[in-house]
Amino acid sequence: MKILHLITDLDYGGAENFLINLIKQKKIRKHKTRIIVMTSGGLSVQSTVKEGIDVQTLGLKRGEFNPLRALKLVRMIKKFDPDILQTWLYHADLLGCICKPFTNVKNLIWNFRCSNMDLSKYSFQSRIVFHLLKFLCKKPSLIVVNSNNGREFHEYAGFAPNSWRTIPNGVDTEKFKSFNNDRKNLFTKLNIPENYTLIGNVGRFDPMKDYMNLFRAFSLIKKRIKKVKFLLIGRDLNRKNENLMKMIDVPLAKHNLFQEISFLPPTENIHKIIPGLDLLCTSSAFGEGCPNVLLEAMSSCVPCVVTDVGDSKEILGDCGIVVRPKDYRALANGMERLLKMNKEALNKMLQKGRRRIIKDFSIEYAEDQYLRMYRECMK
Secondary structure (H helix, E strand, O other): OEEEEEEOOOOOOHHHHHHHHHHOOHHHHOOEEEEEEOOOOOOOHHHHHHOOOOEEEOOOOOOOOOHHHHHHHHHHHHHHOOOEEEEEOHHHHHHHHHHHHHOOOOEEEEEEOOOOOOHHHOOHHHHHHHHHHHHHOOOOOEEEEOOHHHHHHHHHHOOOOOOEEEOOOOEOOOOOOOOOOHHHHHHHHHOOOOOOEEEEEEEEOOHHHOHHHHHHHHHHHHHHOOOEEEEEEEEOOOOOOHHHHHOOOHHHHHOOHHHHEEEEOOOOOHHHOHHHOOEEEOOOOOOOOOOHHHHHHHHOOOOEEEEOOOOHHHHHOOOOEEEOOOOHHHHHHHHHHHHOOOHHHHHHHHHHHHHHHHHHOEHHHHHHHHHHHHHHHHO
């Protein structure tokens, strides 16, 4: 079986990381696979190629539609002659759909990774792409979503494809687990005293992540717990991002919040950072489907406070705390409650969460689900 994947880029994002980890799995590697990246690549391209994965780039600028590049993609698809063309994220879904009629591809699969998107927060082009996909949604053989909420959102928005398939994200549970020296190494790297508490957030600078409310929650926690530091990890999460820095407004600045936050860039070694956190907090206001970082933290036995967006509540269950989105007081209260929880009870809860990830959200389970879907498409 020959499987061709088309994706916007290979930066350190949730969909990108999941695709790379999926292709690395033993059963899938028995089949011939290739990734075509719509842009010139991304931060993960070099390491992905070193893993022996076939990656080619199209060279489009982000947000650009270039007919010549589309023709190049048609030639690339024809040359590879895949049994399955799987496209990841809206822009790749649209481009793959446009090019498919000019190839011999029989099975096109779209992949949606989000849930209740607030498109008013994004560009006019993104809204056009969304509505075009809704018009074209009968073209693919089926649409994969990684969350039940993602399917419900798209159905409510008017998507009526030939078939849906829900396959949640999967995590490498041997890679993401607690090691004795993870916390010490991370605290040393960040120059944080070991008697402090470190609260982390992993993502990217995006309207859905609601960093304004996250900062407000951090400020409340700082008042209640003196020896606490915060860590943000991800694309454009740094002091050079003026829009991010503006979210630390005057009232928050008075509490020296700026000095209490450390920043780290996107990294392929996130499995060495998440297990070192004392708590993971996500603050998304909308849009999440099946957050990779939540799976990774639960697998690593890191306490989690999340907003009730996408399938986060169903994934975390009673193994952490779920709060309303856009409510920084609830977010702060959830963090404080977990940090003050009885250690024995906390450890039992975290071990239960890890068992849940091993059972229902392992990368091996996801691999089996994708291979089953591919075989059904081939029939």
